[in-house]
Amino acid sequence: MAEQRQPHHRPIRSFVRRAGRLTASQQRALEELWPAYGIEYSGSPIDFEAVFGRRAPVVLEIGFGNGETLVKMAADRPDRDYLGIEVHDPGVGHCLIAADKAGVSNLRLVVHDAIEVLEHQLRSGSLARINLYFPDPWPKKRHHKRRIVQPGFLALCADRLAPDGSMHIATDWANYAEHIDAVFAASEHFDCAERREHQGDRPLDRPVTKFERRGLRHGHSIVDWRFDRIAL
Numbered sequence: 001m002a003e004q005r006q007p008h009h010r011p012i013r014s015f016v017r018r019a020g021r022l023t024a025s026q027q028r029a030l031e032e033l034w035p036a037y038g039i040e041y042s043g044s045p046i047d048f049e050a051v052f053g054r055r056a057p058v059v060l061e062i063g064f065g066n067g068e069t070l071v072k073m074a075a076d077r078p079d080r081d082y083l084g085i086e087v088h089d090p091g092v093g094h095c096l097i098a099a100d101k102a103g104v105s106n107l108r109l110v111v112h113d114a115i116e117v118l119e120h121q122l123r124s125g126s127l128a129r130i131n132l133y134f135p136d137p138w139p140k141k142r143h144h145k146r147r148i149v150q151p152g153f154l155a156l157c158a159d160r161l162a163p164d165g166s167m168h169i170a171t172d173w174a175n176y177a178e179h180i181d182a183v184f185a186a187s188e189h190f191d192c193a194e195r196r197e198h199q200g201d202r203p204l205d206r207p208v209t210k211f212e213r214r215g216l217r218h219g220h221s222i223v224d225w226r227f228d229r230i231a232l
């Protein structure tokens, strides 16, 4: 599991909280723009209609990094609402500045472990799509248990997606791609609707991301997938 609760043990998380330095403008954005875009983590489900002031398909991005991709998608699709989850404060500050500049009103952010947000703050069947772009690869074998893509994560995502919902994933790590193929192949919750290998030139229904560009600079290939939820 990306996060396993074991008695007397801390949960295994898919991230390490890094004490990244905030720029002055990111700090200001966290103070001034958070009230407009932020949703505090809580144990009770988010009421999307109340938050966005309308009923529209909701797209979730897990681990949005600096938010470049998330803001662009929200700006490109004003007919959808976007929820981003991230734990890295400088990335959140960067995203808030980009959101403000783009003037998007269909975007909200939560700063917390995405697993707990999915578990406690998102209702069953409430999401149209989940995007997971370039999740932390945890390359060392002893760290593979930290990878967010695990059978329990898929079951949780499947439950929070609408019956015709889908998951979009991309990675630039060949070994993580094998892992993703294997975990989805064994899942009763998803069908692989598309799998695309490319060199950064054919992203699947998404803009290029910061970590994708970094991977390409290191000579990595990219794999993109769309997995459709199987309504059981």
Ligand SMILES: C[S@@+](CC[C@H](N)C(=O)[O-])C[C@H]1O[C@@H](n2cnc3c(N)ncnc32)[C@H](O)[C@@H]1O
Binding pocket: 014, 015, 062, 063, 064, 065, 066, 085, 086, 087, 088, 091, 112, 113, 114, 115, 132, 133, 134, 135, 136, 137, 148, 209, 210, 211, 212
């Ligand atoms: C490798 S970065 C990719 C960022 C971005 N998607 C991109 O492609 O540029 C992975 C991000 O996922 C975030 N992350 C990892 N596990 C998370 C979790 N359980 N909840 C929220 N964010 C998480 C990390 O903080 C990090 O910013």
